[in-house]
Amino acid sequence: MLLQYILLVSATTFSHCYAASTFSPARPPAIPLAVKSPYVNCWQQAGSDSDNGGPGNGGYLAGQWPTFWAGQILGWAGLIRVDGTSYTWMGAPAPFPTVVNQTSFEYTSTRSTFIMDVDGVVEMNITFLSPLYPTDMMRQSLLFSYLDVVVSSSDGGTHDVQLYADITAEWVSGDRSAIAEWDYGITPNDSIAYHQIYRQTQLLWSENDQQTEYGNWYWATDNVPNLTFESGFADDVREAFITSGALGNTNDTDYRAISDDYPTFGFAVDLGSVDSTAVSTLFTLGLTQEQAIQFDGANGDVSVPSLWTSYFATELEALTFFHTDYANAAGLATTFDSQVAGDANAAGGADYVTITSLAARQAFGATQLCGTPDTPYLFLKEISSDGNIQTVDVIFPAHPIFLYTNPTLLKLLLDPLFINQESGQYPNQYSMHDLGSSYPNATGHAAGNDEAQPIEECGNMLIMTLAYAQKASNTAYLSQNYALLDQWTQYLIENALIPGDQLDTDDFTGPLANRTDLALKGIIGIAAMAQIANLTGNTDDASNYSSIADNYITQWQTLGIAMDADPPHTTLAYGMNDTYSILYNLYGDRELNLGLVPQTVYDMQSNFYATIFEEYGVPLDSSADYADFNWQLFAASIAAEDTTAMFISAIATWINESPTNRALTDLYDATSGDYPSGIEFTARPVVGGAFSLLALTST
Numbered sequence: 001m002l003l004q005y006i007l008l009v010s011a012t013t014f015s016h017c018y019a020a021s022t023f024s025p026a027r028p029p030a031i032p033l034a035v036k037s038p039y040v041n042c043w044q045q046a047g048s049d050s051d052n053g054g055p056g057n058g059g060y061l062a063g064q065w066p067t068f069w070a071g072q073i074l075g076w077a078g079l080i081r082v083d084g085t086s087y088t089w090m091g092a093p094a095p096f097p098t099v100v101n102q103t104s105f106e107y108t109s110t111r112s113t114f115i116m117d118v119d120g121v122v123e124m125n126i127t128f129l130s131p132l133y134p135t136d137m138m139r140q141s142l143l144f145s146y147l148d149v150v151v152s153s154s155d156g157g158t159h160d161v162q163l164y165a166d167i168t169a170e171w172v173s174g175d176r177s178a179i180a181e182w183d184y185g186i187t188p189n190d191s192i193a194y195h196q197i198y199r200q201t202q203l204l205w206s207e208n209d210q211q212t213e214y215g216n217w218y219w220a221t222d223n224v225p226n227l228t229f230e231s232g233f234a235d236d237v238r239e240a241f242i243t244s245g246a247l248g249n250t251n252d253t254d255y256r257a258i259s260d261d262y263p264t265f266g267f268a269v270d271l272g273s274v275d276s277t278a279v280s281t282l283f284t285l286g287l288t289q290e291q292a293i294q295f296d297g298a299n300g301d302v303s304v305p306s307l308w309t310s311y312f313a314t315e316l317e318a319l320t321f322f323h324t325d326y327a328n329a330a331g332l333a334t335t336f337d338s339q340v341a342g343d344a345n346a347a348g349g350a351d352y353v354t355i356t357s358l359a360a361r362q363a364f365g366a367t368q369l370c371g372t373p374d375t376p377y378l379f380l381k382e383i384s385s386d387g388n389i390q391t392v393d394v395i396f397p398a399h400p401i402f403l404y405t406n407p408t409l410l411k412l413l414l415d416p417l418f419i420n421q422e423s424g425q426y427p428n429q430y431s432m433h434d435l436g437s438s439y440p441n442a443t444g445h446a447a448g449n450d451e452a453q454p455i456e457e458c459g460n461m462l463i464m465t466l467a468y469a470q471k472a473s474n475t476a477y478l479s480q481n482y483a484l485l486d487q488w489t490q491y492l493i494e495n496a497l498i499p500g501d502q503l504d505t506d507d508f509t510g511p512l513a514n515r516t517d518l519a520l521k522g523i524i525g526i527a528a529m530a531q532i533a534n535l536t537g538n539t540d541d542a543s544n545y546s547s548i549a550d551n552y553i554t555q556w557q558t559l560g561i562a563m564d565a566d567p568p569h570t571t572l573a574y575g576m577n578d579t580y581s582i583l584y585n586l587y588g589d590r591e592l593n594l595g596l597v598p599q600t601v602y603d604m605q606s607n608f609y610a611t612i613f614e615e616y617g618v619p620l621d622s623s624a625d626y627a628d629f630n631w632q633l634f635a636a637s638i639a640a641e642d643t644t645a646m647f648i649s650a651i652a653t654w655i656n657e658s659p660t661n662r663a664l665t666d667l668y669d670a671t672s673g674d675y676p677s678g679i680e681f682t683a684r685p686v687v688g689g690a691f692s693l694l695a696l697t698s699t
Ligand SMILES: *[C@@H]1O[C@H](CO)[C@@H](O)[C@H](O)[C@H]1NC(C)=O
Pocket: 019, 087, 098, 099, 100, 101, 117, 118, 119, 120
């Protein structure tokens, strides 16, 4: 019944339903609401594409349900009652009071803020804050998000106002027939009221429809005098508020399936008489899982705890800390937002702020801090493409955001890969592709039958390890992992100049021999190893690998450049003179300051790109209509200034105009801006590559 109602709503023309909102700095394909980890990952769809449960409604908070990144609804509703009349400010509850008028939307790196006008008499300022703490392990380890609803009178009068918000049990499992259980409580020192909701049968390490199947969800607010709560059938709970402005303080104990009379967990706050003084109500929503990852490390398969368990004795202490930390969190978030916006504006202008600030929560939102303060790890899920954990060629496109915000985070991503392979649990000479087929199981590939991308992953590991060591001045890390880095280098020396029929990271393009850009990555990997050898006192290796890399790069220029083309450019593969691909791997040469590739190659590519722009950017290669978000930005960050500006402008325009309707896709049709046929990536951490220019310019 709910579903039919939603279809009816989305079938109507939205311009008739909504007064127009402004969108700043852009109207993203989907708006991040609570985006903190692979499982706390909730969005409001905006773009008009009709796939994936869409179309999105254009970027309005009210009138449409929020969704998990994978597309299924996550019930989260908001109502407000002003002088006895109810309105909907979030979600699409039925019964469905008229929606408030959204007048503006704005996003920063950590916040999505909606301003609502309620009948010209009350203004609401609704802020979703998913804080990012790149250098504060304790705070970053908490997988909660804030919702701050600020209400004030806007017509000079005073108004009687009650505020309501709820979530449903849809958060606790991807299986809508799973039985949910819940409880209501007050934290020990009486400061916070919370609904705790969980899957009755906990399935450790399991996912269903990409959602996690264990742990406890918390939906909390300040335990103020005029707070009421209720759990129960969605329609009853919301109707109670609409009728009386308060809830029954009742606890439904009929634990049942998520979709059976949708169990709903409401809070209502009577704000009393509201004048022009802003009144704030804060909610916290998030997940606690004591056990986070199954990791096959140096001592075999172990359960790795969530890092927050080292700082807090109980889930309620973690929740209490997070919730009561809001004033501090808001200040730190403003500092972080300003830093990104300031740096991005200086490096690439306003359009670059549009791109980087939208990518930040998405990139961090695929990761989770685990382990202990002495041995922390950052685990990453390859969201949407196949759910692998610690995928090397996903960490690589994402890694600029970690280098920029805190290089140690890159180390924490690489550590589990080194540990598993150095303990002899991976049989191949080349680097593994990922640490396990399905997050959260980092159980390795003892049979060595992971998706083979040998040159790609060896090059990525060498480049990222040196990039981290340079930024963090940590040469001990290079010594510690020298043997394995050298093993991968031998593979590259044997295979990189004339690459076999291999996949590269863009595996949907299929295998191809003699890929020009893949060869370049391998050669840069060898040159990176020469630096690593130099920094660790391995003099003979340093000079040997350095001369091998120089020799290869000379040959590569003959093999991979279509000199007679107009204008000249590198090819997709050797000898295929009427082809091209974006030469994004050139980034490594600049990033590591290797000086391996002559400036003439940079200039040549920069001139060439400027001639092949389509509406929303440059296609990935000459056989494709699709453009790659990250690889364009890698190329942009090492191009001449005017070409850089062309890329940044095209991508910011795409963000604002794209009909794609989920969290940023990293692959889109360069002409229509929609998903390419058959490939609908979303919410992938690779968008951290947006920070490629910042990783080069920051110190
Ligand atoms: C929204 O704006 C429209 C057009 O101005 C107006 O008719 C309607 O009453 C407003 N609704 C609310 C809830 O403010």
